[in-house]
Amino acid sequence: MSHWDLMGCKKRKRGERVFRFKSFGESGYPVDFNGSFLENVKALLELGQSESGSCVGVPCWSFELEINCQPPLHVLLYVIEEPIEASLSHHCKHCLYVGWGQHLICNKKYHFLLLSKDITPASLISKDDSIDANPMKVKCNLTEAHGHTMHGVFHSNGFGHLMCINGLESGSDLPGFQIMDFWDRLCTGLKARKVSLNDASYKRGMELRLLHGLAYGEPWFGRWGYRFGRGSFGVTLPMYKKAIEAIQGMPLTLLIHHLGSSGHDVLLIFSRYQSLSDRTLVSLGDLFHFMSELVNRVPRSNFVDSYYSPGFLLETACRWSPKRVEMATRVIVEALKSAEFRWVSRQEVRDAARAYIGDTGLLDFVLKSLGNHVVGKYLVRRSLNPVTKVLEYCLEDVSKASVESEGSVTSSSNLRTRSKVTRVQLMKDMFCVYKHIFKEREQGNGTCISDNVSLAARIILDSRYLIKEYTGDLPSKLELGLGGKFKLFCTVLLRDAVRCEWKTKPMPPDECVVLKENATVNELKVEVERTFRELYWGLKSFVAESVVNLNTSGSEMVFGLVEVGRRLVFEGSVREQGATGQDVYECGPDGGRVVDCACGAKEDDGERMIACAVCEVWQHTWCVQIPNGEEVPGIFLCKRCEQVIMVLPSLP
Incomplete structure (x- = not known):
């Protein structure tokens, strides 16, 4: 049983209530949510287990949630009530960055945490301290710690922020979509007003907001109703929409023309997935949408993907090691290559391979599984000879694809759904295209297809702050x-x-x-x-x-x-x-920083900034030609003040 024990040595009492994870937050479960946000939170916490031993001095509760019955899998939802007096800072920087700086500071915050397996309150106290002696230290460490499975915080007026979610790729027992389903139910049930998040998600080294925007026209969080809230560097909603349209509609023929000889791998990928698609893939958006949908349909495989190692061979029961299967695959492909792409009977292939592989059972298994699959740059075709009634094999080089004038990428034969790829290969192919199109220019290699694609990608990446409105303002009625x-x-x-x-x-x-x-x-x-x-x-x-x-x-x-x-x-x-x-607003008594940047930004957006030593106006370091990896200078003069100083008469 997987049980994330937040109490360290303290065990939960037998008979304490266990709640269903997949229903928690739904209407009427675990409590009727009939009041305002704050009233609903109070009603929910009445059902929680008090955790006074974990964070003395700040109210804490926990809820044991059952994810699965068989095999048993439980998780604890941990709730911390943070009064304003206990906060390290009265101001919420997350409110400021998403444009809520004009909100009044609330008396309390409520942290909702699904802790990872490696984080407990006891683990956040040093050996020289104790929980009883340092309750506030535990609270601060717990809410500031990174790596939680989920961390969301609400102000007592119903505005909130999703700080992080970490799914399977981060070692969690829960996939990201289940965590988001849980969070969305919680916000809906409690009647939160608006919730923001900073979309900094990655998938296998690719920025998810760019990857998902390219494939589906919206961020991954858009599946739960989160939309563009605020852009960095002066990015607006119309700019974001135009960037999405431009990058999705980029024709593949134009990409192929710009890539030239340097994009051989990308051309091969275009060919491979056009052969798998039932319709013509015309644009970059078509390609990424098809690949993303294919990832969701292809079974997971732990097989190590390499030039001669098709992971699909492990989708069936196999008593041979991956290394032996890979070796047999290599031998069979080499035997077919020696036949110079002509059709060869199954027995001929088997006899040629037996010179290197003595295990005939292994050869029979690979020959049975290999038909009509892509291995490296070859499609291993298998067909029953209508005359001899004997199975025959041949290789087809799918890298020799022709790009037709209307933009479709096809091979000399109709491969369509007969050729298959593994999940590992899919992700590698997706990353390859992503890297060639979006990353080469950043590395100074000069192989990006155009400045337009680079600009559109930059706008999408600068649109990190997303907001969902749950209930908004309460209806005015009697x-x-x-x-x-x-x-x-x-x-x-x-x-x-x-x-x-x-x-x-x-x-x-x-x-x-x-x-x-x-x-x-x-x-x-x-x-x-x-x-x-x-x-x-x-x-x-x-x-x-x-x-x-x-x-x-x-x-x-x-x-x-x-x-x-x-x-x-x-x-x-x-x-x-x-x-x-008094300083009672989130933005501060004077409205916070005075921002006037060349990119168009007029408010603090969370990006690195520097203030002019004379006029004290803030600008982005990036916009004043200070690279992100370079230290901010101690004294900085903006161009306006520098020009004024230059024309001043010199002192005698």
Whole structure:
């Protein structure tokens, strides 16, 4: 049984509830999610196992989740409640990078963690420390550690960030799509508002956002509704869409022309997959879409792929070692080559191979499995002679493909679905095409097909921040509930109590307020104050003063005064002295860095930047010709300030 024990030596008690991993977060499971995001989180945590021994000082819970019954496979979902006082920084850089810098700082964050097998709270404490002595150190190490199977964090207002997922290629027992299914159910069930992520995923050395965008026109996370949120280096949504269209529609004939003699391997790959496809592969998008779909259909094989080692031979039961199968395959192919591409009977091939391989059972197995498969650059064809009724074999060199004028890549014979490739070969071929088209130019080899392809790829790679809107703002409506209670959806408009100036930043999203049917306006104000004080750090002393566009006394009853569908906005201020000047927004008191870069960026996007020593305006180091591998200089002057200084009169 695989059980990721987060407690180190502490064992879970017998009889504790085990939840179904594949249903967790669905409607009504494990709890009815009928309230706001924060209310739903609280309802969920009531079912969790308190883990006070792991992170003393910060509330922690765990949920044991069953992935499989047979064979048994369990995992623990670990939840950490992080109050603002315990945070290393009050500001969330992830909010800033995706354009949520105008949000108010929340009082709490909730970390949802599926820890990897190698990470436990106990493993994050040094030998000289203890969990009891350093609870905050455990919390910080746990939330900052890399390599979690999944790490997502929510602010208490329902906005969140998916920090990472690590699937099978990272050693997890769970594939990436199952982890994303789980995360998506969790966000939907809890009624998260919006969730962002930084797509830095790789697949076998290839940037997944470029690979999947080329094949499907959207990032891999797009399968769960994540869309372009914000681009780096001034990239916008229209730029991203045009880049996807341009790179998907690049004709293969144009690619072949630009590759020339340096792209022999790529030409062979074009030929191989055109022969496998039922339709003409015209564009680069067609090729990658077909290869990606083929990867999903081809069975996994652990066979080491090489020039003479077809992994498909291991898809059937085999009692011989891979090395012996590879040797027999090599001998048979060489025997067929010596026949100069003519048809040879099975017995002739077998007799020629027996001079090198004495095991006739091995030869019979390879001959049976080898027919109509690609080995290296050859297709081993097998056919029954209609006259003699004897099986015959011959080789066909699939590298000698001809490129037809309409853009299709075909061999001299119709190979279509008769030739097959292994998953390993597929991934190697995909990487080969990817490297030749997208990476050679970066390495200075000058073999990239065109500046247009390079530019389009760069735009796609600079579109890392994705966002999914789950519930957005709560609907503005009034409805009667059971027990004589009704719901209102309210927000607040802040005013500077000293200068009597209305805040220009956006209002926080609407929150649900539940009232009795006979509640007064004053009671509504008290409930609004309580709700927003609980959510936001900068509103702990917020006082609601009036309702916008509603002239009423505090003693009047709300029900009947407010018509159905009306949104209520409460004007108010923070009464603590100097509170309105505090650093209560994610972007900071002055809006954060002043950014004005040549690429068009006007806000911090998480890329490396440098500030001018004179005007203090920030720009990307890449945009001012400072390579990524080069250290940032201690003093930097932007071009504008440098030009101004140059024209100043020199001192006498």
